Amino acid sequence: MIIGSHLEELYGLPAFAFPGPGEATGDLPEPDAVAWRIAADAYDAEEQWEEAFARFCAAVDTSRVRALIVGAWEEAYDDAPTPVIEALVAARDRLPGLRSLFFADIVCEECEISWINQTDVTPLLTGFPALEEFGVRGGQGLEFPALRHDSLRKLVVETGGLPVSVVRGVAASELPALEHLDLWLGTSWYGADSEAADLAPILSGARLPRLRHLALRNSEIQDEVAAAVASAPVVARLEVLDLSMGTLGDDGATALLGGQPLTHLKKLDLHHNYLSEPLRQRIRETLEPAGVELDLDKDDADWDKDGDGTVHRYVSVGE
Template identity: 75%
Template sequence: MTHVAHLEELYGLRVFHSPGASDTAADLPRPETVAWRIATETYDAEETWEEAFARFCATVDTTKVRALVVGPWEDAYEASSSRVIEVLLAARDRLPALRALFLGDMTSEEAEISWITQADVSPLLAGFPALEEFGVRGSQGLKFPALRHDALRALALESGGLPVDVVRGVGASELPALEHLDLWLGTSWYGADSETADLAPILSGDRFPNLRHLALRNSEIQDEVAAAVASAPVVARLDVLDLSMGTLGDEGAAALLGGQPLTHLKKLDLHHNYLSEPVRQRLTETLVTAGVEIDLDPDGAEEYEDEGIVERYVSVGE
């Protein structure tokens, strides 16, 4: 399985790790020029996340900060992000310029993606109405009830198994400015229990009129998702369609090829797939010759056989 890496960029700004105990404002970049990452240790932390955030607020002119990346908080594999959310909400008057927030930037060494304990993240969107980009990694305990947010342009929920209530909550939300939606649907081994019918509000094209980049990826039902996408009204307005990181095989690719035209796309991302060479060639001949950038992986993913049963795996599970 792929190891999830730390973010290197958010809101077009490079990620800069929060000030150390000996740093002064003179040692640091201008507050508006980077995305600030605040973190502590997951295991055996010497300070709490709240203490790290307090030092950040004492050292940096937070009124100019445009992007924040929340890294590990102590014991993130069993302690939820609710404390972090409360601290951020308490500081919202000190963060008037905040436009981008990512919650849970951890690698597998810090906490496996399926272990990261989240909470109801909707208060962050309510508390920061000017937020334009919002991302969450980890779905244990994650809640995303239907909401309205008029400024949000990009939403990413990264998981090894996204609960159906979260998928339905996103689909029922009113996000009129949303241009980029990225859902890692995951595997039932780690909590994924949605079906393609739960994606219908997203695929209809009615909920998010400005959507241009749709990623429904890392799914163990990627063939079924591809079949639903093949006739989905939303596709006609997309620039980028991403069905990567899952168990996509020839059946799903055939549905895409037999569905509505995809030649208007700028990019089709299918990396980490289980496609045969003839189907790869059909995709290339149909789309690349029409000017569509397509990511198929040089070799695709590898199937495994267990007691005579062939298994396919998503890119990111545990």
């Protein structure tokens, strides 16, 4: 799978692309009616992202803006977005109502997910203490040192390879309001170097008292993650458990079923998997009678790369 389309909504608001240079800005939506997407061209841009943002601030009553989507900046495959982060933080007093921010809504035609250069994104969280949702895409150079944020309810980190330092930083963070955590762990081909043990502080739930939706997905160690989740204290209070998009096989699913009961879940998402039909049937027989919504779709997981009939295990999103 590739990321081929931009976000269509954020914070329950439809995404709206702020007009580019030379385009009319006289008939714009109400500031609080959309999630504003601000971007520069990834190649041969007519203006830098910061210049597009300055035009946005001049054209829109930013005091009413609730959601922002940061799109491509020029040469995202080469340059870290430090000036973009600095521009946003410098404008924090002009954005008192900002509650949701997605950073690097960049699709494959602009820059492949594992080529996106990132940096320390936590200044965006410390700079906006009222932020309720934060998402970031791209793991190359990504940093997330441990922090405390009292308002954040949703955190999403999308990568083809998540550095262990980021996993540990998120795990060590104090996020008492967090309800939804989604980490794309990725593959070692693109920088993933964490182990299931690095997830232990998350799985204990001690720093995440309100967590209800946990996604640990797109991982080449999905079996090991599933085995760790099987006995994790946090699972008892989850409504949604998502171990999709990775290399989950019978070993991981067997461990999951052999652990604590999952019948309290509203949904178990295992799509893009490498499960045998008997194991898939066992999951259905165990959880469907309890009303658990299941996603066991195999997607493209049985891709025969070599053409010899061998099933190779790949994560859903890598490059």
